[in-house]
Amino acid sequence: MPIPAPNLYPAFNIVRLSHVELVVRDLEASRAFYVDTLGLQVTDQDADTLYLRALEERGHHCMVLKKGTEPQVNYLSYKVYAEEDLDRAHAWFTAKGLKAEWVERPYQGRTLRAHDLFDAPMEFYFQMDRLAPIHQQYKLYKGVKPLRIDHFNCFSPDVDASVAFYNEMGFRVTEYTEDNESGNLWAAWMHRKGGVHDIAFTNGRGPRLHHTAFWVPTPLNIIDLLDLMSTTGYLSNIERGPGRHGISNAFFLYILDPDGHRIEIYCSDYQTVDPDLEPIKWDLKDPQRQTLWGAPAPRSWFEHGSVFAEAAQRDSKMTAQPIIAP
Amino acid sequence: MPIPAPNLYPAFNIVRLSHVELVVRDLEASRAFYVDTLGLQVTDQDADTLYLRALEERGHHCMVLKKGTEPQVNYLSYKVYAEEDLDRAHAWFTAKGLKAEWVERPYQGRTLRAHDLFDAPMEFYFQMDRLAPIHQQYKLYKGVKPLRIDHFNCFSPDVDASVAFYNEMGFRVTEYTEDNESGNLWAAWMHRKGGVHDIAFTNGRGPRLHHTAFWVPTPLNIIDLLDLMSTTGYLSNIERGPGRHGISNAFFLYILDPDGHRIEIYCSDYQTVDPDLEPIKWDLKDPQRQTLWGAPAPRSWFEHGSVFAEAAQRDSKMTAQPIIAP
Amino acid sequence: MPIPAPNLYPAFNIVRLSHVELVVRDLEASRAFYVDTLGLQVTDQDADTLYLRALEERGHHCMVLKKGTEPQVNYLSYKVYAEEDLDRAHAWFTAKGLKAEWVERPYQGRTLRAHDLFDAPMEFYFQMDRLAPIHQQYKLYKGVKPLRIDHFNCFSPDVDASVAFYNEMGFRVTEYTEDNESGNLWAAWMHRKGGVHDIAFTNGRGPRLHHTAFWVPTPLNIIDLLDLMSTTGYLSNIERGPGRHGISNAFFLYILDPDGHRIEIYCSDYQTVDPDLEPIKWDLKDPQRQTLWGAPAPRSWFEHGSVFAEAAQRDSKMTAQPIIAP
Amino acid sequence: MPIPAPNLYPAFNIVRLSHVELVVRDLEASRAFYVDTLGLQVTDQDADTLYLRALEERGHHCMVLKKGTEPQVNYLSYKVYAEEDLDRAHAWFTAKGLKAEWVERPYQGRTLRAHDLFDAPMEFYFQMDRLAPIHQQYKLYKGVKPLRIDHFNCFSPDVDASVAFYNEMGFRVTEYTEDNESGNLWAAWMHRKGGVHDIAFTNGRGPRLHHTAFWVPTPLNIIDLLDLMSTTGYLSNIERGPGRHGISNAFFLYILDPDGHRIEIYCSDYQTVDPDLEPIKWDLKDPQRQTLWGAPAPRSWFEHGSVFAEAAQRDSKMTAQPIIAP
Numbered sequence A, B, C, D: 001m002p003i004p005a006p007n008l009y010p011a012f013n014i015v016r017l018s019h020v021e022l023v024v025r026d027l028e029a030s031r032a033f034y035v036d037t038l039g040l041q042v043t044d045q046d047a048d049t050l051y052l053r054a055l056e057e058r059g060h061h062c063m064v065l066k067k068g069t070e071p072q073v074n075y076l077s078y079k080v081y082a083e084e085d086l087d088r089a090h091a092w093f094t095a096k097g098l099k100a101e102w103v104e105r106p107y108q109g110r111t112l113r114a115h116d117l118f119d120a121p122m123e124f125y126f127q128m129d130r131l132a133p134i135h136q137q138y139k140l141y142k143g144v145k146p147l148r149i150d151h152f153n154c155f156s157p158d159v160d161a162s163v164a165f166y167n168e169m170g171f172r173v174t175e176y177t178e179d180n181e182s183g184n185l186w187a188a189w190m191h192r193k194g195g196v197h198d199i200a201f202t203n204g205r206g207p208r209l210h211h212t213a214f215w216v217p218t219p220l221n222i223i224d225l226l227d228l229m230s231t232t233g234y235l236s237n238i239e240r241g242p243g244r245h246g247i248s249n250a251f252f253l254y255i256l257d258p259d260g261h262r263i264e265i266y267c268s269d270y271q272t273v274d275p276d277l278e279p280i281k282w283d284l285k286d287p288q289r290q291t292l293w294g295a296p297a298p299r300s301w302f303e304h305g306s307v308f309a310e311a312a313q314r315d316s317k318m319t320a321q322p323i324i325a326p
């Protein structure tokens, strides 16, 4: 199925991905990982919750960690352009027969909780508490010097269907992988905010969150993180990389947090604001689409993901296996 | 005068700055500078014109160099979202009593040539020939490895007036310098595409173009360019830097082309897509607003700029002088 | 066997490794690899020979490529401190019953060709034609920007014996891997010039040359090379890396030339000039000794090497296998 | 006066510069600067003394800070190859009629305190307490990530005389500036350890210490330090840079500690171990010798230095003034 034409005038205006809420089992272990090692900043913490922001962000949080018994993803959250976009979003989901309800979230204004085509929970807000800038408080820069949340990447049991759904919401495809035999999409990268993606979908049992990515200034920050993690007890948390993706052209590293939630450290993709940007097509059989150079991804990278709250898993419609490290 | 509230629903939708057309006296000298030294790519050349693009761009040109007798700026060009935005732009300028006419430009669809409040020529198009991506043809990366055009910076005789005008077109202020005594704006940075700016205005005799900026991957590329220029006969073309701006937080270098057109090499500013992004205010008396660290700017940097075709110069309404290198 | 005490007053004074002469089958293919891709500079070329230097070197060559039918290593060459050191070297080898003879080499003064304990050919000279510095001709910097030859790494059938032999010549051990069960050395790194090594030995069928290493300014140069090689037809020449070694602490990449000669790109080891520098001991079972972080080395990296002219291969005395990528 | 031929067989063998002892007025202010900002590691501290080492060093200290009332330099210290070199040094200084006496220094074996031709105090030792390596404890890397002490730079009232004196001790000239009119040396860079210099001399009232330099991995570490210092109250401690020297080809930054002792942060010079390395001559009138690119040095950089204990100042024999920032 070919990728759809972009919907340049969607029913409601999503500005960008905003944050993820993850369930973790040990907040102190998570804090050691995200704060002391990666360098995210704590904006609030109580016995059950840790709020984090990256160094150039002014919204209160890009990640919320909730203490719980089983790791999972409570929701992916997006910022909309204006309050009326919330109401339009509510109408849009409701018209599709998808669950959409108003919820309360600390530090945020009105917030809509909805579910996507495969029941993955999405939340939308237009107003979040704004904090004073810290991007020039250089004494705070540590770890990998994370500047901002960049994107989500999810397993989808039907990438064509996911792309059609998110495309209707105004996400625009920048790159994609097609299975030439079936003509199906294997994977797609879709953006709102002008980079390669706010969210990507890859074929696999799902919905599941494959990873959340943070943007860093240069590849040297990633090398610094590798040096640090490999000498502070986090060697086995390094899953894949460093390397360069063919798709997105980004320099990357994948690491696993103490609960197995996967984090990508990412830099140097490109600007995609043109509405007529032509999506780049990759062949599923081209190993450079994932890895322009670098070691092949390990099996865990293809198989492991974080489950979503309230969303049943389905097997994917395609079973072709991409190249996996032997 | 305080900065105006952003116009979140402007009359027409500008996507981003696109390109500049400069008049130069010696196309071969310009080619040696822009292509052989900076590393821009030639997309077309004839006896009178050189078309250039940066490495991640797919539009045909981000800079047009025209052979002529006196250096000047023929126009600054912007890409709009859709063809109807051109007609809306035409109506908007016309309603203001400003000149706006349709012109023919090679490699572009319908193009509108208008003039801003101080007669600086602006052009708008929605469609430009798209070229195959070259961002992964790494053998082409040379010089400073310019990835994309980033912004224009102009002298304005009345920054408050310029900001009001561009704000109405939907440009949003990200940072600004205020003269605390008069309450006037001294300078402002305004964006459409989600970075710190597509265009900035600084108080001074104008309208004149202060510089055109290109975005590069890391500060090390700027250091590479300094090494190259200082050993290939371009030492005196290095005007200011390297350093870090307080405003924008960018790492920068200013250089002069063979005709005195100023080019900034720029990296590491921040994302500004949030419609509720609070502009950062700087005091005119704070020297770190221009130079977080680095040598003070030389006098030429404050005084010299490129004139616009068809636009008469006016003295600026303010005469306070910012800090200048002794 | 413990590592020997350093010989601080050796019989003759070796300053540093100097160059390697490799037999290659196609000089133009080699030139495309070493010159156009890596960025080494040609100092002389005729139908059969290509002489290369790196960017901060003033000696005429750090690598000599000879056209031939079978890839091999003709010799490893070292610079001695003064002419009398050549005569002392001649006496030292002769006294040990090892072959040592005077040979003629273009661009060099008197040159001694000798053989080490396992018949690997070594050459010594004190004077080589000196060329004008080019390290500030930045327009010449391309590819990985190789600054200087850094070290050789060889398979030895008996590392304890190799270390004893080279130690007597004044090479000093900086780091080593011991097999705790047998007490034998598995590998050792030995220097003359004040870095981690001029030569290293690893247990294996030998003598064979495992690799020749070049020193580059920063890890980003290695990333640039990976981007270039992976998009210019050299993807399969990338064998291992990037990563950081535990031993030496260097950031590294291993690549194979068109004849299978292995080249390491290397940076950021440390200074070792202190005569009382304590060698760092690593356990053969510690995988971080080879790879502080990064993908495991592939099988080829453990097995493949270049043979030496005039030197018969012997199996190694140890058969324990270090950790190999599955 | 031409530079002298190198003394390849000096009377005693100096391995490298080792450390400097500085008098400071406020140890806590010094600790905030050297430890919290630059990132040097504390190896011992009591009420009067702070011992520091850099990250790849294994000797106990590269800098000793002594609390006192007036900033000064107590001595520059050098490591010799073996104990007998101490006795040979004692004889050499004594034979010249220069003061040389045995002193006690914590954490060091026998230590010789001597005075150079202009009474600047030099100390020599062969043994210092060795500490466990920390270069792979990446959690300790902060600030500018200083790896090792690199060199001293001194004002000399007669550079020709200083060069002759240090040359006899075996320091070898790598680069120098000559005043073409008088034929006198204006400045010279001299090494023992295989880099561009362990010590340099520049014409000026002296003897005084112009600066002590630390070696860092890459220019990006220097940019990190600039970002940090300019936002933590140390903006006015930044004196000159960043830039690249013509001489040495190093990327540099000069900063002043709380007592006005100047520190250079330095990287990317070149290897100089060849005994026949040709010194590079620069013309005093060539501004690129000091600054290949970058802002001109401020007046303070030419005039200010730290005085030595027990050494009277003399005016320099030359009065020509090099290029100073206007």
Ligand SMILES: [Ca+2]
Pocket (backbone or CB within 6 Å): D044, D045, D046
């Ligand atoms: Ca003590």
Ligand SMILES: [Fe+2]
Pocket (backbone or CB within 6 Å): A151, A152, A153, A211, A213, A264, A266
């Ligand atoms: Fe990703």
Ligand SMILES: [Fe+2]
Pocket (backbone or CB within 6 Å): B151, B152, B153, B211, B213, B264, B266
């Ligand atoms: Fe700018």
Ligand SMILES: [Fe+2]
Pocket (backbone or CB within 6 Å): C151, C152, C153, C211, C213, C264
């Ligand atoms: Fe090696």
Ligand SMILES: [Fe+2]
Pocket (backbone or CB within 6 Å): D151, D152, D153, D211, D213, D264
């Ligand atoms: Fe220096």
